[in-house]
Amino acid sequence: MDYLVEVKDLHTYFYVVEGEARAVDGASFAIRRGQVLGVVGESGCGKSVTARSILNMVRPPGKIVAGEIIYHRTPEESINLAALPPMGREMRAIRGGEIAMIFQEPRASLSPVHSIGDQVTENILLHQQVSRAEAERRGLEMLRQVGLPKPEQIMRSYPHQLSGGMCQRVMIAMALSCHPRLLIADEPTTALDVTTEAQILELMQALQADYGMSIMFITHNLGVVAEMADEVVVMYLGRVVEKGTVIDIFDNPKHPYTRALLESLPRIEQAKEWLATIPGIVPDPYKVHPGCPFFARCSERMPGVCDTIAPPPVDLGDGHEVRCLLYGGAEEAISPEAIRTSAGD
Amino acid sequence: MRDYIIRRVLHAVPTLFAISVFAFIVIQLPPGDFLTTYVANLSASGQVVDEAEVAALREQYGLNQPIYVQYYKWITNFLRGDMGQSFYWNRPVNTLVGERILTTMLISILTLIVTYGLAIPMGILSATRQHTWIDYILTVFGFIGLATPNFLLALILLWIGIQHLGLGGGGLFSPEFLDAPWSLARFWDFLKHVWLPVLIIGTSGIAEIMRVMRATTLDELGKPYVETARSKGLAEGKLVRKYPVRVALNPILSTIGWQLPVIISGSVIVASVLGLPTTGPLLWSALTTQDMFLAASILMILSVLTVVGTLLSDILLAWIDPRIRYSGQEV
């Protein structure tokens, strides 16, 4: 298995006035070299915090409390990113140089008082020992590659003079300028209109093929996942509830949450009166209940079982894994969750 | 951009004119005039006053003419550089003001520099070390600085200075430099004495700007582009200075010109308390003795400084904010 990044049992918590918020509560998955991993889930399920944890960019009052993030720079060289000091030299060299990130609101993610050229060349200068002139040349080339017209002019422009789509292209250029092995894209097209979205996705696919890099694509849009991803991870309340290839997830979803998500997609060929929704809302992150996180809203819940035992991962073969007691795992007696949370409630 | 500057300058002219009228009227408002006060003071000290003599004086100073005539004479002279005669000091206003205007300007500008020079780093420090003891101390200082009237601060610090530090009791120069012409040595002596008044005058400004800087920086620290910078692998200190601070500085620096009038205004009382040779105490005594030309002229000069200061600051804002520079609009 040629994994690029392995996330193992990651726990990232936030300590605020209201209490301890478990943004990521035991997530494990892996990203293969050269592949696109789609991460889906509702707002608040922890996808963004997971991304930032990988880059060790979680700010106080949040911190990574447990788990490992193994980055296999080469098949021989590995390093645990979670153990590195977040603002240390090593981590900072990796950030932007080997693992880069693009964000949701492209316009707001660029500094309003610095020129595009300044911001793009900054990344190159940070990670590559080149002269300023050379960095500018490379930056210009990147802008050209992401399909921006008149790149020289763009270099001198400011973010407020560009459209949202153009800003996102700039962000992509910036992120890829040092040819990272992994690109983390946190809902990059959510703030864009559908036409622009299609163009950006197309661009990302082309670049991914060209550079052979991996992409971790975070989104709540299942359609985009179907289009872009090779493998999919479904998250709920800080945990991975199901993961597998994109075919498996879409054609053969096992977890009730995955199924409910897919069913809530409006489909033209099925004439239904009412759109399907998942009843209830995402629960309070400060109250951790023993058992499965989806218990309260699950249509197939088993009272007495699902609310006491936290489902362990069940391997369904071919990399398809699910955490649901419907498929086994109930034999794992008392879960550590139950002890921990009933004491801390 | 140029249009903007021209427009602002053109705006300033009628404003200054209106101010001159207003200043003149206000000075004239108290019943009577300088001579009335003068006579009253003389009578109070028991001296006999000759009516005819008073009338003659009145004629001489032109105090018996209608107000608009007096104003016209004053403003035309003012524009030519002659600000009239001070009754109280019996010297031309020009000389009196001229002696002090340099010191006033120096103190004001020094205070401006010190205010921003201290407030901005303190605000940034407070924001980046939020909730630590540094933050709390600075916040407390900020509150107290805002609450304490500066003339009181002047009194207290002066008292401490006399009691415990043996300072000379105010004044800006050591005796040997008092009337000497300006030189490097004199300037250095000046700096040694002026740091206390500067701090006193600037305290409330420092407190206020520090709080604003802290708040704006905090706001900016949470914005997406800061995260982008971090994701590029920039060191924290460097990225704070390059990004959120740079953005937060905009509103602060844009109002630099507006701080100048506040400083000028605040320095009047402090200077009066400390007995500094600036225009402040001069204005104070001019107002209490109804020394018309002196008071109106000083008021006018201070207003001119204010208007010019704000004009410069608006132009500065238009220049440093690329959003305005490239769109050519007035914000």
Next chain:
Amino acid sequence: MASETQRRIPSPYDEPGVIEFAADEEVLNVLSPRQLMVRRFLKSRLAVLGLVILLVMYTSVIFADFIAPYSPTHRFSKFIHTPPRTIHLFDAEGNWRGPFVYGLEAEVDRVNFQRIFVEDTERIYPIRLFVRGDPYRLWGLIDTDLHLFGVPEVEPEDMGPLYLLGADHFGRDLFSRIVMGGRISLTIGLVGIAISLLIGLVLGGLSGLYGGIVDSVIQRLIEFIRSMPTIPLWMALAAALPPNLPQVQMYFGITIILSFVGWTTLARVIRGKFLQLRSEDFVLAARQAGASELYLIRSHLIPSFMSYILVYLTLAIPGMILGETALSFLGLGLTAPTISWGVLLRDSQDLQAIALHSWILTPALFVVITVLAFNFVGDGLRDAADPYSVREG
């Protein structure tokens, strides 16, 4: 797929009670925005502290004569410049006596001819609540001589008066004078702010509502006023008031002068808010629904910046208080025999006096505390009113 389960999809035609919710569904507590604001305000300890201080201050304004142990004009010529009295609890033998003061003797030092005050530990004067003292007329209506505290049944001259904060150069009790001075100093801010508010609301509202020429004229006016440095302007205007004006008129003259500049900030802000809100979606929506101009103003615009106005007021009052203090200190504002904290501070212009009798600076302390209290409350209100402010743990 999962459509064959018992899950019901909520529809508008369902009867209530049909939908089954999960066992641990959260119960939503609903509070009105005002209640939320109050709650958030109370969470800030500084803000609550400020509020308490202000309540104490303004209560003492109402009951000033009662709280002050002596009449502010009562001179005790034997006890000029007495330092603040020490209140003892235990006598010289160590017995508990409750709060009391010793008798005071005024002597003249033979060497430097300065007054010294010596405590006589033989004579003990207990401090009691609700004692009879200098007569006064409460609120101009009721004649009484009851005071909150004091030493009963002794002539002050015999015991050395109960100077909580010392005496001034006429032997008058500074504490009593400060309490009485609070009446002027604390209320001038309120009156001034009321005037500023009125003018600011009207002019700012007109400016924002009608735009055009009205707006231009008012904006020019505001610019003009703000072009002049504030304190010199105040000084000049204050000097313009006739010197022998009766004190009541002087009081109002000063408040008008102070609000002369103050309304401009408010007017600008209100105008800004009006302009901004006019194009807000919720106003457009109301207009579409057929709302009239007046209705819009009353029900939408004003409530939306009410909290801002409140915050502005709380933070502007200290400016007025400081303004009056400064003007009176310079002799351009209120003058003796009127008592305000600024007037009291005029005595401290003399550096020698401060060096020898530092307690005459105490009115300054009261000014500072009041301003701080207003600032705390204002900050607390601002944080409470802002629905987007987040507090980290």
